[in-house]
Amino acid sequence: MCVLLKNSSDVSHRATGPLTSCTSEANSRYSNMNEAVNSLWPLTLANSSLLGDILLLTFTCLAIWISGTWIYNFYLHPLREFPGPKFAAMTDLWKAHVELVQRRGIVEKLFELHSVYGDIVRIGPNELHFANPTAYDDIYNTNNRWTKEKYMYMVFGEPGANYSSFTTRDYATAKKRKDVLTPLFSRRAIIELQSLVQEKMTTLCDIIAVRSKEGLKSNLEQGFKCFSLDTITSFCFARSMNALRSPNFDSTTIHAMKAALPLLILFKHFPVLHWVVFAIPNWVNALLNPTLKGYQDLGKIIEDQIDEILFNPSILLENSEHPTIYHALISCKVSNPTSKSSDNRNDLSQPLSKKELLAEAWALIYAGTDTVANTLTMGCFYILDPSNVDIYDKLKTELLDAWPTFDEGVPSPTYEELEKLPYLKAVIKESLRFSHGIIWPMNRYVPSNGAMISGVYVPGGTVVGISNAMVNLNETLYPNPLVFKPERWLGGGISDNESNKMTVADVVSFGRGPRSCLGINLAYCDLYIAFANFFRRFHQVEISKGAGLKEMIWKESFTYNYFGPPFEVIATPSER
Structure with a gap:
């Protein structure tokens, strides 16, 4: 057993004894263990550059996906010809911005939009709102069995x-x-x-x-x-x-x-x-x-x-x-x-x-x-x-x-x-x-x-x-x-x-x-x-x-x- 000696003379006297060999062995084992941990746990601070690369790749992919979705919604979506706010055409977050950030009623906002864009306004990537009363019976008439929208x-x-x-x-x-x-x-x-x-x-x-x-x-x-x-x-x-x-x-x-x-x-x-x-x-x-x-x-x-x-x-x-x-x-x-x-x-x-x-x-x-x-x-x-x-x-x-x-x-x-x-x-x-x-x-x-x-x-x-x-x-x-x-x-x-x-x-x-x-x-x-x-x-x-x-x-x-x-x-x- 290796013992830590408090007496310095003992230490110097026994420097070439069992303590020296025990310390060297311990240092060797610690070094091997550290290498093993680093190899098994790549996301430690020792490999922070790899973590940064992964995060960068993740955010890059997310940015590409969001940008691609917005570009599709704005330029290629089947509703692209319908008028409305550009932000609304790209993402449903437009409505969240109106109601939660601007603290306005969505219907109050719709009255404004219809005064600018006309009877039909695109208020989401896949959503249209109508102002002409004739649309009411077209959508909700007795013969229609249309499914209700999920998110509402x-x-x-x-x-x-x-x-x-x-x-x-x-x-x-x-x-x-x-x-x-x-x-x-x-x-x-x-x-x-x-x-x-x-x-x-x-x-x-x-x-x-x-x-x-x-x-x-x-x-x-x-x-x-x-x-x-x-x-x-x-x-x-x-x-x-x-x-x-x-x-x-x-x-x-x-x-x-x-x-x-x-x-x-x-x-x-x-x-x-x-x-x-x-x-x-x-x-x-x-x-x-x-x-x-x-x-x-x-x-x-x-x-x-x-x-x-x-x-x-x-x-x-x-x-x-x-x-x-x-x-x-x-x-x-x-x-x-x-x-x-x-x-x-x-x-x-x-x-x-x-x-x-x-x-x-x-x-x-x-x-x-x-x-x-x-x-x-x-x-x-x-x-x-x-x-x-x-x-x-x-x-x-x-x-x-x-x-x-x-x-x-x-x-x-x-x-x-x-x-x-x-x-x-x-x-x-x-x-x-x-x-x-x-x-x-x-x-x-x-x-x-x-x-x-x-x-x-x-x-x-x-x-x-x-x-x-x-x-x-x-x-x-x-x-x-x-x-x-x-x-x-x-x-x-x-x-x-x-x-x-x-x-x-x-x-x-x-x-x-x-x-x-x-x-x-x-x-x-x-x-x-x-x-x-x-x-x-x-x-x-x-x-x-x-x-x-x-x-x-x-x-x-x-x-x-x-x-x-x-x-x-x-x-x-x-x-x-």
């Missing part, structure tokens, strides 16, 4: 899966699911359950009345959100969220749903973030963003109900006062989330999974909450503006004639009766025209054989779409489109020439064609009852300062959503 619809729900009828991209599979739910949302079914809608609206008006009597303002925008959330959850699940009972309608669930919407923009452009967010446990997400807790609370309620039903399906008959979506879906056998395909499996013999039931529930909640509440909020902004006092007076007069008294025992007008009021109907149509429903273009893939859209041939495989706003704000169809004018629906301001008849029949806020909104009948019932009750039950409504038309701030995140100052009111109840 994949942002909803769990990443990598298309579990709901809304997110399922191929028409055939989605139709089977939609056909199961259609009877629940039929006009007859809605009429039978309209008392549920009336109950929620009465609650909203009563709370506003009590607060106003105490001199307290009420947040009307949040109140409408709570009304529509309680309505859709009661209708679909026979379990209300009771958001209306939150102090000043300050529901944590409403806040969470609103906070989650901007995430769709991030998920759309950077799908990896979608996977990351869903991989993080709920309790961690709640710590990172406490606002999302209300979203998780609602999810827990829905999930517990689904677990209860899956464990004991007979509970549907025992505990539900009326049919729910689960009465229809629990026996539905149309898809399987274990599929390796982009949508669903081909084996249709198994019932829907828990994930599919959850996805369908969330799709209905968002659709039934945002679109209705946004329409009510938008309409009230315009009707209550001092410059539109004539609209307010006309609506009040019509409602007073149809609903002359609040005497106890006298029922409120039914949905069917309210539908017959022409000015109320015109107000609702105009409110829908301004709120748009889904504002993002609902993109589709053109079939492989191509298609004629707005009189122009578009190659197969192209992503195409047109925002509802392009139709609803078209100045040819609606002269002075930025003016809130219910009279235009009474024959006083809508173009009725032959080429535009497809739009005159109705606004497109609920979509068109085979993938149009499933809940249109419920939405109209909500709107008629809500507008009628609010403007009949209150004699005078005063908007708080700083919440008028000039201060309105609406932002795009799939739907239009209000992010302006609190839309607060004090309302004086009608005496009769």
Whole structure:
């Protein structure tokens, strides 16, 4: 054994002894080991030049691939003749730059582009957007069965899966699911359950009345959100969220749903973030963003109900006062989330999974909450503006004639009766025209054989779409489109020439064609009852300062959503 001697005399005395031979042997072994490590591990600092060469080669190949792709997209792609921003023609990052760097709505930008480039604009290497309303029926008409575009619809729900009828991209599979739910949302079914809608609206008006009597303002925008959330959850699940009972309608669930919407923009452009967010446990997400807790609370309620039903399906008959979506879906056998395909499996013999039931529930909640509440909020902004006092007076007069008294025992007008009021109907149509429903273009893939859209041939495989706003704000169809004018629906301001008849029949806020909104009948019932009750039950409504038309701030995140100052009111109840 070699021993390190502390005594220098010992060292000098034994310099030619065993220590010398041991040290030499050790140095030799260390040298051999170092050479072995270098030969087996080429990416060490000793070979940093090789690492640099590999990185340089990697970045060079990447640069060549990107440059080649951009050159192809710009000069050789089948869409090269269509006009649009050069950056957009080369890469989809153009849209990410608009929404995330410039912080602008993509539809807002599209209006600018169409004013420069015309009716058809290339907004991606393989994407066209249209402005002419005739393109709407070309893309979304009843006979078309075009597949939904992947990158827009994949942002909803769990990443990598298309579990709901809304997110399922191929028409055939989605139709089977939609056909199961259609009877629940039929006009007859809605009429039978309209008392549920009336109950929620009465609650909203009563709370506003009590607060106003105490001199307290009420947040009307949040109140409408709570009304529509309680309505859709009661209708679909026979379990209300009771958001209306939150102090000043300050529901944590409403806040969470609103906070989650901007995430769709991030998920759309950077799908990896979608996977990351869903991989993080709920309790961690709640710590990172406490606002999302209300979203998780609602999810827990829905999930517990689904677990209860899956464990004991007979509970549907025992505990539900009326049919729910689960009465229809629990026996539905149309898809399987274990599929390796982009949508669903081909084996249709198994019932829907828990994930599919959850996805369908969330799709209905968002659709039934945002679109209705946004329409009510938008309409009230315009009707209550001092410059539109004539609209307010006309609506009040019509409602007073149809609903002359609040005497106890006298029922409120039914949905069917309210539908017959022409000015109320015109107000609702105009409110829908301004709120748009889904504002993002609902993109589709053109079939492989191509298609004629707005009189122009578009190659197969192209992503195409047109925002509802392009139709609803078209100045040819609606002269002075930025003016809130219910009279235009009474024959006083809508173009009725032959080429535009497809739009005159109705606004497109609920979509068109085979993938149009499933809940249109419920939405109209909500709107008629809500507008009628609010403007009949209150004699005078005063908007708080700083919440008028000039201060309105609406932002795009799939739907239009209000992010302006609190839309607060004090309302004086009608005496009769």
